[in-house]
Amino acid sequence: ERDYTQKIDEGLKPSNGALLNDESATFKALGVNEALCKSLEDKMKYSKPTRIQRAVIPALLQEDRDLFVQAQTGSGKTLSFTLPIIQKLMDASDGTLNRKSGVFAIILSPTRELATQTYNFLASKLCSTCHWIVPGIVIGGEKKKSEKARIRKGVNILVATPGRLADHIENTGNLDLSRVRYLVLDEGDRLMELGFEEAISKLLTQLKKDFSRVLPANMNGSLPSKRINVLCSATLKDKVRKLGEISLTDAKLITSQSVD
Numbered sequence: 001e002r003d004y005t006q007k008i009d010e011g012l013k014p015s016n017g018a019l020l021n022d023e024s025a026t027f028k029a030l031g032v033n034e035a036l037c038k039s040l041e042d043k044m045k046y047s048k049p050t051r052i053q054r055a056v057i058p059a060l061l062q063e064d065r066d067l068f069v070q071a072q073t074g075s076g077k078t079l080s081f082t083l084p085i086i087q088k089l090m091d092a093s094d095g096t097l098n099r100k101s102g103v104f105a106i107i108l109s110p111t112r113e114l115a116t117q118t119y120n121f122l123a124s125k126l127c128s129t130c131h132w133i134v135p136g137i138v139i140g141g142e143k144k145k146s147e148k149a150r151i152r153k154g155v156n157i158l159v160a161t162p163g164r165l166a167d168h169i170e171n172t173g174n175l176d177l178s179r180v181r182y183l184v185l186d187e188g189d190r191l192m193e194l195g196f197e198e199a200i201s202k203l204l205t206q207l208k209k210d211f212s213r214v215l216p217a218n219m220n221g222s223l224p225s226k227r228i229n230v231l232c233s234a235t236l237k238d239k240v241r242k243l244g245e246i247s248l249t250d251a252k253l254i255t256s257q258s259v260d
């Protein structure tokens, strides 16, 4: 049977069950650091985490385990995966890391519009409290040349569409994947509908091949020692389950619906 379906009960009753059901829980109670709490409040005006954020944020901060996150559109999935990645990177830095320190996370989006939204959220909101963490975007179109230049200058979190990322990996030659510790497949159902399975398979093979345990010497070791994969989806259709099978290992399922 499928790996992650065995974890369903656990996903529905996470170890932080009390927090999950506590609608008055704060971001601080989920383990979010002070700087990020302040920017959530001041910049984003998010006063309380949503239900999916109460499940996903503590899981990613504490467990270093693959996740399959199913929740309806509009439930707040973007913050649930971007915030823990940023906090982990903040924790790992001793203050000397910079944009050249490596690509630590890749976020794949099915469309240029969605990639742009996620990138803008990172660049103008979430990363503004931590100056060294530089997000980048790779979606092609007119911008291929400037994308290439930006990759050369160094980015720490790459938001991309699958086809364009594959193109850069094949042809740009300066994209180092050895330090990637987080891979997020956002809108997994749409990634599959739009025919990106093969591009994602190739990326997974490349990530596996290029992975290095070695991180910068000035990094304090709070990043996971393996790559953590997060699959987000509005549904649990067969196609997206298949994407889970190829991309996740021993995943925990966090879902808002009951599954057989």
Ligand code: ADP
Pocket: 045, 046, 047, 048, 049, 050, 053, 071, 072, 073, 074, 075, 076, 077, 078, 079
């Ligand atoms: P999803 O990816 O699940 O469809 P999004 O991450 O795009 O959802 O979030 C949907 C909307 O909810 C966005 O406009 C976002 O700014 C807003 N949002 C996310 N988290 C919160 C929060 N904790 N409090 C208030 N609004 C939020």
Ligand code: MG
Pocket: 077, 078, 186, 187
């Ligand atoms: Mg989304």
